[in-house]
Structures are given as structure tokens and as C-alpha cells.
Amino acid sequence: MFPSWRIKIRAAQVAIDEGRCEEASALLSRESLRDFLPAKRLSKEVATRMVDRAAGKIAAGDSVAGWHDIRQVERMGGSEQLIDQFRQEQARQGIANTRQMLECGETAMAERQIAKLEQHRLGGDERRLWKIIVRLINDAKSLAYSGEFSQAIQGLTRVERLLPEGNESLATQLASRQAELARDAQQCPTMVNALHDAIQQENWTEVLTRAEAVLELAPEHPPALTARRRAWEAVGLKATTRNIRPQFRQNGRKAGSPLTTSTQAWRSCATVDTMTTKPEAGKRIIAWIDEIGGFLICLNDEIVIGQPTAEGGVDIPVRADLSRRHATIRRERENYVLTPIHTTKVDGHVLTGPIVLRNQALIELGDSLQLRFTKPHSLSATAVLEVESKHKTEPAVDAIVLMSESCVLGAGSHSHIRCPNWENDLVLYRRGDDLQFRTKELVETKDHPGTTNGIITANCRISGENYALSFEEI
Numbered sequence: 164m165f166p167s168w169r170i171k172i173r174a175a176q177v178a179i180d181e182g183r184c185e186e187a188s189a190l191l192s193r194e195s196l197r198d199f200l201p202a203k204r205l206s207k208e209v210a211t212r213m214v215d216r217a218a219g220k221i222a223a224g225d226s227v228a229g230w231h232d233i234r235q236v237e238r239m240g241g242s243e244q245l246i247d248q249f250r251q252e253q254a255r256q257g258i259a260n261t262r263q264m265l266e267c268g269e270t271a272m273a274e275r276q277i278a279k280l281e282q283h284r285l286g287g288d289e290r291r292l293w294k295i296i297v298r299l300i301n302d303a304k305s306l307a308y309s310g311e312f313s314q315a316i317q318g319l320t321r322v323e324r325l326l327p328e329g330n331e332s333l334a335t336q337l338a339s340r341q342a343e344l345a346r347d348a349q350q351c352p353t354m355v356n357a358l359h360d361a362i363q364q365e366n367w368t369e370v371l372t373r374a375e376a377v378l379e380l381a382p383e384h385p386p387a388l389t390a391r392r393r394a395w396e397a398v399g400l401k402a403t404t405r406n407i408r409p410q411f412r413q414n415g416r417k418a419g420s421p422l423t424t425s426t427q428a429w430r431s432c433a434t435v436d437t438m439t440t441k442p443e444a445g446k447r448i449i450a451w452i453d454e455i456g457g458f459l460i461c462l463n464d465e466i467v468i469g470q471p472t473a474e475g476g477v478d479i480p481v482r483a484d485l486s487r488r489h490a491t492i493r494r495e496r497e498n499y500v501l502t503p504i505h506t507t508k509v510d511g512h513v514l515t516g517p518i519v520l521r522n523q524a525l526i527e528l529g530d531s532l533q534l535r536f537t538k539p540h541s542l543s544a545t546a547v548l549e550v551e552s553k554h555k556t557e558p559a560v561d562a563i564v565l566m567s568e569s570c571v572l573g574a575g576s577h578s579h580i581r582c583p584n585w586e587n588d589l590v591l592y593r594r595g596d597d598l599q600f601r602t603k604e605l606v607e608t609k610d611h612p613g614t615t616n617g618i619i620t621a622n623c624r625i626s627g628e629n630y631a632l633s634f635e636e637i
Contacts, residue, residue, distance in 0.1 A: 210242035214249050221253065225622075230283060254285040261293050266333050270304060273297045296322055310355075310381035312348035316341050347380045354380070358390055367397040371517075375502075395495060447478060448598070448619070449560060450572070450580065452632040456561035458580050460570060460591070462598070465493040468528060471557040479548070480557045483532040490528055492520070494567060497544050499536070501526065525551070540577045545570050547579055558637070568593055572632075585630055591619065604628065 213232045220229035233249065236242050257280045264273040277294045280286045286293075303318035319341050326334055358373040371394040377387035446462045461478050469489045471480035477487065486505045493500045501507070503514040508527040520526070526534040526548075533552040538545070544567035550556065556563070564570055564579055572580040573588035589602040601616040607626040608617050617625075624633045 207242065207245075210236045210239060210245055214242075214245055218249065218252075226279065250283075250285055253283070254280065254287075254290065258286060258289055258293060261297065262330060262333065265297065265300060266336065270297060270301050274301065292325065292327070296325055299325075305383075307344055307347075308381055308383040310351055310377075310384040310387075312344045312351065312381075316344050316348075319344075351377065351380050351384075355384075355386065358387060362390055362393075365397075367394045370394040370397075375517075447637050449558065449635045449637060450632055451635065452572070452580070452582060453630060455580075455582050455632075457559070458562050458564055459556065459558075459560045460564045460566050462566055462593075465491055466565065467491050468534075479563055481528075481532055481550070481554050482557060483529060483552075483554045485529045485532060490526075492565065494544065494546075494565065499546055499565065505529070520546075539579050540571060543567060543569055543571070543579070545579050566591070582630065587627075589625070589627075589632075600625065602627070 213236050217229040217232035217236075220226070220232065233246065236246060257276055261273045261276045261280075264270070264276060274297050277290065277297055280290045281294075299318050299322045303315040303322070306312075306315040306318065319337050323334060323337050326337070354373065354377050358370065358377055361369040361373050370390050374387045374391035374394060377384050378391065381387065448460050448462070450458045450460060452458070459479070463478070466478035467476065467488050468479045468481065468485070468491070469477040469487045470485045471477065471482065472487050489505045490507050491502045491504065493502065499520045500517050501509065501514070501520050502517045506529055507514045509518055509520070509524055511525075511527075520536045522536070522538050524536045526536055528534070531552055532554050533550070535549045535551050537547050537549070539547060546565040546567075548563040548565065550562075562580070566579075569590055569592040570580065571578045571588050571590055572582055572585070574581070574583055574585045575588065578588065587603045589600055589606075591598060591600050593599075598619040599616060600619055603615065604627055605613040605615060608614060609624065611617060619634050621636045622633070624631065
């Protein structure tokens with residue numbers, strides 16, 4: 164009769180052959196087996212498979228499951244060198260991702276990447292150095308957005324001194340951004356003085372134009388934000404129905420015109436960030452609904468419409484004859500203000516300044532792109548843009564949702580996303596920094612086999628009795 168330890172090792176071998184690594188790991192982790200040579204050999208095989216699987220899961224975005232596999236390998240013991248190599252590789256990839264995100268101007272994503280490295284104690288001194296660099300760049304961006312250009316330049320100068328060798332691309336962008344901040348520092352005082360003069364004269368149309376010009380330089384400039392808010396209140400948003408000629412930058416570049424490649428990542432589109440709140444700039448998700456279609460959901464208060472570019476910075480990229488940044492739409496309380504940057508019409512009328520969009524308005528950008536603006540739900544500020552011409556967004560979707568506090572998916576005419584034959588609505592809504600959902604029927608998600616609410620995460624999928632949809636963050 165075989166000893167019991169041989170039977171258990173045989174069971175572990177069968178589990179490995181059938182791809183049940185967790186079961187094999189649990190068997191081999193028992194103290195009664197650890198000292199046997201066959202068990203040690205099998206443990207190395209299981210560890211190698213689970214480490215490879217963990218790397219694949221993390222690369223696919225499922226880091227929780229990946230690190231769960233690593234903890235199981237650690238419990239088996241005897242694979243310290245393998246785990247150390249895995250951790251070193253994850254640290255290397257994490258630092259490389261951080262550097263790439265900074266080069267693209269995605270400082271918030273870089274900050275989250277550093278937090279992930281910290282969570283798993285990866286990277287050591289190199290991670291701590293990049294954490295300081297990310298913080299300084301974030302601080303400099305906040306200072307520049309508030310109009311504190313000199314202090315922002317000082318912060319970026321310190322980043323240059325800390326930057327490790329081999330980061331020439333990032334160093335070039337830092338130098339370009341500092342040069343632009345220096346130009347902005349010279350122009351801003353003159354523009355602010357002109358804004359104050361317009362306020363004293365109570366010329367609110369001029370105040371609005373001057374404030375927008377300042378906010379093009381410093382999207383969170385406190386006096387300019389206050390002045391713009393006073394101007395809206397003074398005119399009750401009626402001034403936007405008049406043709407207000409947009410202001411031009413003093414250095415010869417139009418407000419909102421394309422920036423050079425070297426500074427685009429640092430400017431990050433001022434019109435996208437001219438708001439009193441501070442959500443994630445340009446945060447968007449796509450809802451892929453089985454048998455219905457795809458819908459781009461924009462979560463920030465202001466969006467940019469333009470041509471797709473490798474540099475990004477456009478919330479609604481459309482394959483059409485447009486400028487890179489052709490127009491912006493900003494939510495102001497319950498209203499949406501369309502600001503033309505290049506040739507734009509609404510209901511056949513050429514715009515020379517901002518206008519409040521009415522329900523069912525037809526927006527024409529360039530020579531041929533047509534977008535229909537609607538607000539389906541009378542109690543919701545969320546709006547929808549539908550492409551009526553033969554153009555495609557990138558990625559191609561059926562409609563664009565400008566989400567305020569909630570978005571209704573369902574069969575009713577009030578739904579922002581129409582889903583025929585759905586028996587119950589599914590509502591997306593904001594709660595703090597999270598995007599959540601609720602519905603009346605039980606649905607299945609990755610973490611819950613039966614629930615009526617939950618948090619929308621990257622690559623989240625919700626399955627109901629007669630429908631299913633997935634969410635993808637872009």
C-alpha cells in the first residue's frame with residue numbers, strides 16, 4: 164500500500180496536469196509534504212506556472228487576481244528567487260509606465276501607478292524618487308492652473324535636477340513647458356488688468372470674454388473664475404445667444420489653437436480644465452451593450468470635439484475634416500455652452516462666440532459633420548450627442564453621453580441610452596469619486612453573482628436575465 168504522502172503528491176500532480184494550480188498549491192503547502200523531494204519538485208513547477216499566470220493577469224489589468232497568485236506561491240515556500248525576479252520585473256514595468264504616463268501628461272495616472280508600486284512594496288529608492296517627481300509635476304500643474312507661473316517654473320526646475328539620466332524626452336518636455344510658462348507669466352498680468360477694467364465698467368459680455376482669455380492661460384485662476392461666474396449670473400446666460408467674438412492670445416496663437424507637440428502633454432488642453440471642480444480631466448468610458456451598440460460616456464464638465472491625434476487631448480475624436488480642437492461644450496448648471504474655436508454652426512447659423520444649446524439643436528462642425536444635441540430626461544442635466552452625418556468617432560460608437568449626475572439606460576423615451584425590450588432601467592450615477600450603477604432586478608457582476616447595485620470598474624461586465632453590457636475606460 165502506498166504511503167499517504169505519495170497519494171497526496173499524486174493528487175497534486177493530477178491537479179497540475181488538469182490546470183488546477185490553486186488546488187495543487189494547497190496540497191503542496193501542507194507541512195506533511197514539504198520535506199519530500201517529489202513535493203519540492205512539484206512545488207517549483209506549480210510556482211513557475213502561477214507566477215507566469217500572475218504576470219499575465221496583471222498585464223491584462225486584473226492585478227488583484229495576479230497578486231493573489233503570488234501570495235499563494237509565497238505560502239508554498241521554496242520559490243524566493245522566482246518571486247524576487249517577478250517583483251523586480253513588476254517594479255521595472257511600473258517605473259517605465261510611470262515615465263510613459265508623465266510623457267503623455269497623465270500625471271494622475273502616474274500617481275496611481277506609484278501608489279500601486281507602494282502597495283506591493285516595489286521599486287525601493289527608485290520608486291521614491293519618481294514619487295517625488297510626480298508630486299512636483301502635479302504641484303507645478305496646479306500652480307500654473309491657478310496663475311502662479313513663477314512658482315510652477317521653480318517646481319519644474321527642481322524636477323529637471325532630480326530626473327535620472329536616460330529621460331531625454333521628458334526633459335525636453337519640461338524645458339518646453341517652462342518656456343511656455345515664462346511667456347504666460349508675462350502675458351497674464353495684462354489680461355487680468357483688462358478683466359478688472361471690464362468688471363469696473365460692468366460690461367459683462369466683455370468680462371466673460373476677458374475671463375475666458377485668462378482661463379485659457381490659467382484654467383483655475385480664482386479671480387477669473389469668480390468673474391466668469393458673476394458674468395453668467397449678471398446676464399442670466401442670455402449673452403451667449405449673441406455673437407461674441409472670441410478673444411485671441413497675445414502671442415499670435417488663437418485661444419484653443421493646437422499646441423506644439425513638445426508642450427501638448429503639459430498644457431493638457433486648457434478648455435478641458437476650465438471648471439471650478441476638479442474631476443479627472445478627460446475621463447471617459449464606453450458602454451458596450453450586447454445587441455444594442457457602443458456609447459461613449461464623457462464624465463468631465465467640459466469636452467473638446469476635434470480630429471483624432473496620436474497625442475490625444477480630444478474627448479470626442481471624430482474622423483472628419485476638423486481641426487484638432489474644433490469646439491468645446493461646457494456644462495453650466497443645467498445648461499450646455501458651445502464655444503466655437505473653428506467654423507461652427509447651430510441650426511444653420513454661423514457662430515462667432517459661445518451659445519447656450521437648446522434641446523434638439525443641430526450642431527455643424529467644419530463643412531459636413533453634424534451632431535444632434537438632446538436632453539432626453541427633463542429631470543436630468545445629462546445630454547446626448549448623436550452623429551447625424553456619415554462620420555465615425557474614434558473608437559466608433561453610436562452616440563456620446565455628456566453625463567452630469569446620472570445616466571439612464573432603458574426602453575423608455577426618457578432614457579439617455581435607449582435599450583428596447585429592457586424590462587427595467589439601469590441607472591449610472593456618481594458617488595464621490597466612483598461611478599456606480601443601480602437597477603431593480605438582480606444582475607451578475609464579476610464580484611457578485613446576484614446584486615442590484617455596484618461600482619463600475621475598468622473592464623466591468625453586468626449581466627441581467629435578458630441583457631448584458633461591458634464598460635471600458637479609455
